[in-house]
Amino acid sequence: MSYSKPKFKESYGNFINGKFVEPIGGDYFENTSPIDQSFIAKYARSQKEDVEAALDAANAAKEAWGNTSATERASLLNKVADIIEENLEEFALVETCDNGKSIRETLNADVPLSVDHWRYFASCIRAEEGSATELDEHTLSMNIKEPLGVIGQIIPWNFPLLMLSWKLPPALATGNCVVLKPAEQTPCSATLLMEKIADVFPPGVVNIIHGFGPEAGKPLASSSRVDKVAFTGETTTGQLIMQYASKNLNPVTMELGGKSPNIFFNSVMEEDDAFLDKCIEGAVMFAFNQGEVCTCPSRILVQEEIYDKFMERVVERTEAIVQTNPYNPNCMIGAQASNDQYEKIQSYLKIGKEEGAKVLCGGEANKDGELANGFYIKPTILEGHNKMRVFQEEIFGPVVCVTKFKDEAEALEIANDTLYGLGAGVWTRDAHQLYQIPRAIKAGRVWVNCYHAYPAHAPFGGYKKSGFGRENHSMMLSHYRQTKNMLISYDKNKLGFF
Amino acid sequence: MPKIDITERAKTIVNQLKEKHGDLIFHQSGGCCDGSAPMIFEKDDMYLDESDVLLGHIAKVPFYMNQDQYEYWKHTHLTIDITEGRGASFSLEIPLGVRFIVHSRLLKETD
Numbered sequence: 292m293s294y295s296k297p298k299f300k301e302s303y304g305n306f307i308n309g310k311f312v313e314p315i316g317g318d319y320f321e322n323t324s325p326i327d328q329s330f331i332a333k334y335a336r337s338q339k340e341d342v343e344a345a346l347d348a349a350n351a352a353k354e355a356w357g358n359t360s361a362t363e364r365a366s367l368l369n370k371v372a373d374i375i376e377e378n379l380e381e382f383a384l385v386e387t388c389d390n391g392k393s394i395r396e397t398l399n400a401d402v403p404l405s406v407d408h409w410r411y412f413a414s415c416i417r418a419e420e421g422s423a424t425e426l427d428e429h430t431l432s433m434n435i436k437e438p439l440g441v442i443g444q445i446i447p448w449n450f451p452l453l454m455l456s457w458k459l460p461p462a463l464a465t466g467n468c469v470v471l472k473p474a475e476q477t478p479c480s481a482t483l484l485m486e487k488i489a490d491v492f493p494p495g496v497v498n499i500i501h502g503f504g505p506e507a508g509k510p511l512a513s514s515s516r517v518d519k520v521a522f523t524g525e526t527t528t529g530q531l532i533m534q535y536a537s538k539n540l541n542p543v544t545m546e547l548g549g550k551s552p553n554i555f556f557n558s559v560m561e562e563d564d565a566f567l568d569k570c571i572e573g574a575v576m577f578a579f580n581q582g583e584v585c586t587c588p589s590r591i592l593v594q595e596e597i598y599d600k601f602m603e604r605v606v607e608r609t610e611a612i613v614q615t616n617p618y619n620p621n622c623m624i625g626a627q628a629s630n631d632q633y634e635k636i637q638s639y640l641k642i643g644k645e646e647g648a649k650v651l652c653g654g655e656a657n658k659d660g661e662l663a664n665g666f667y668i669k670p671t672i673l674e675g676h677n678k679m680r681v682f683q684e685e686i687f688g689p690v691v692c693v694t695k696f697k698d699e700a701e702a703l704e705i706a707n708d709t710l711y712g713l714g715a716g717v718w719t720r721d722a723h724q725l726y727q728i729p730r731a732i733k734a735g736r737v738w739v740n741c742y743h744a745y746p747a748h749a750p751f752g753g754y755k756k757s758g759f760g761r762e763n764h765s766m767m768l769s770h771y772r773q774t775k776n777m778l779i780s781y782d783k784n785k786l787g788f789f
Numbered sequence: 790m791p792k793i794d795i796t797e798r799a800k801t802i803v804n805q806l807k808e809k810h811g812d813l814i815f816h817q818s819g820g821c822c823d824g825s826a827p828m829i830f831e832k833d834d835m836y837l838d839e840s841d842v843l844l845g846h847i848a849k850v851p852f853y854m855n856q857d858q859y860e861y862w863k864h865t866h867l868t869i870d871i872t873e874g875r876g877a878s879f880s881l882e883i884p885l886g887v888r889f890i891v892h893s894r895l896l897k898e899t900d
Contacts (some may be wrong), residue, residue, distance in 0.1 A: 447877060448822065475877060479855070494837055504876065505883060508877070509879045523819045524823065524877060525878060526855075527828045528818070528823075528828070528879055545822075548820030548822065587822040614880065629874065630873050631826070631872050631890060632874070634890055635890055638891065638892050640796040642894070655869055683861040684824075684861070685819065686825065687822065710857050710861075747831075756819070
């Protein structure tokens with residue numbers, strides 16, 4: 292089976308009020324593929340007036356949509372899931388072309404997981420109920436959940452369809468209308484989805500605006516006509532969005548990345564068995580999705596007694612990673628999503644080396660053969676210490692930094708010596724460590740004897756500067772709703788105060 | 790010596806942005822996606838306080854970084870450059886099809 296670049300139209304507008312419309316100013320930007328820098332298509336370069344048009348549509352639709360039954364909304368979410376599933380290969384190809392990741396990942400991870408998130412929230416909203424408490428014999432407290440209204444969502448470029456599928460379903464399931472802005476680097480799959488589901492929701496319920504952050508993202512995030520903003524991205528933009536939200540007294544949820552530790556204790560090497568093999572793979576997970584994952588396990592911490600032997604196996608496994616054309620089903624690691632990422636990663640390789648980190652493998656761009664025109668970085672392992680900048684900053688590339696630790700206390704000290712707290716990995720055969728180490732790590736998701744699994748129904752979100760809010764779980768529903776409390780008296784008698 | 794510098798081609802972009810937007814500030818971002826990159830905003834767009842460290846002025850624009858992040862960066866000298874690319878943040882140069890980027894080196898005694 293071999294794949295090639297999918298076909299696109301010449302240009303795409305915004306999806307507003309149930310149909311594709313040209314940007315009001317008539318401007319478009321060119322989108323290219325990081326695989327070879329070839330032209331994909333032109334997408335709308337929206338301005339404030341386009342955002343306002345989308346907000347008009349969403350605000351006009353919110354009353355009726357907010358009053359639909361959970362049954363109806365769930366059924367429409369399931370319909371979207373079915374449509375993505377029926378067109379799985381088409382979505383996977385478009386995603387690979389736009390983002391540069393391998394077709395193996397889009398076929399088996401991005402798109403199937405997206406399908407499942409739509410279904411998960413369809414089932415959540417059907418299964419839940421409100422609450423009522425009899426506070427005393429005459430007084431009932433009843434809690435009814437109501438939608439917030441209109442949600443602004445700004446999503447990143449590393450998993451374009453999947454990030455959309457983390458954010459849209461809970462907002463829609465709870466009866467909100469949405470204006471979503473995909474990252475300008477990856478507008479394709481959101482557009483394809485709107486083409487496929489154009490008639491599923493009533494007009495105005497889902498609106499997609501393309502364009503640049505300062506021109507389209509900022510007017511959306513700062514508008515007084517949105518009731519909440521959900522954002523995945525970096526810290527400075529996160530701060531700005533929270534500032535704008537403070538002017539409107541709006542709630543926000545933020546997912547802002549991490550510098551996740553992946554900890555390997557001595558016991559993993561007690562046997563040379565399937566579990567050790569899994570641990571080696573767990574360490575190499577840093578290369579998954581070219582390292583462009585908020586939870587990239589970008590710091591490997593290995594206990595000193597096994598350090599040399601363990602790292603020898605990790606380096607060997609890393610060197611076996613196949614980096615080739617992402618359309619090739621054998622490709623394990625594709626292209627970085629854009630030139631600026633590619634340049635940024637290389638500047639980190641440079642400062643890492645200058646700070647004294649030792650390159651155990653990789654350490655440079657890959658310009659071999661057909662990769663020459665794309666943005667490819669060889670999977671890289673840097674050995675050093677936790678105060679180096681490469682250990683502290685999110686490189687967002689296939690670059691992992693490794694260091695050793697003496698005991699549990701030192702492992703925890705290094706693991707928690709970071710500004711962030713999104714993910715972490717703990718690998719051990721010791722039953723006590725299995726529980727106690729994860730509890731002591733300041734991160735929202737600790738994978739224990741596994742890594743990079745993102746199933747629906749396991750809450751995901753950050754501690755510290757990684758943000759707040761918990762996605763992928765029914766608890767996300769409460770981030771998109773008000774609680775209406777009705778306090779009802781069944782007492783016929785007055786209080787006697789007046 | 791200042792701990793921060795800017796290349797000529799990056800300075801040209803800063804001056805172009807000043808003409809359009811007026812007074813500007815740089816703020817170094819952290820975190821995922823387009824993080825770990827400098828962002829440029831209109832002067833009053835971002836709320837700054839004592840938790841933001843002023844590293845110096847480049848092209849007459851002040852460059853700030855959060856104190857927490859600065860603790861891990863303070864032993865390095867930064868040169869702000871420009872490269873082709875796109876970012877999903879609100880940084881003002883993005884519509885020009887370029888992104889500011891940081892080149893770092895260790896501080897020397899002569900700095």
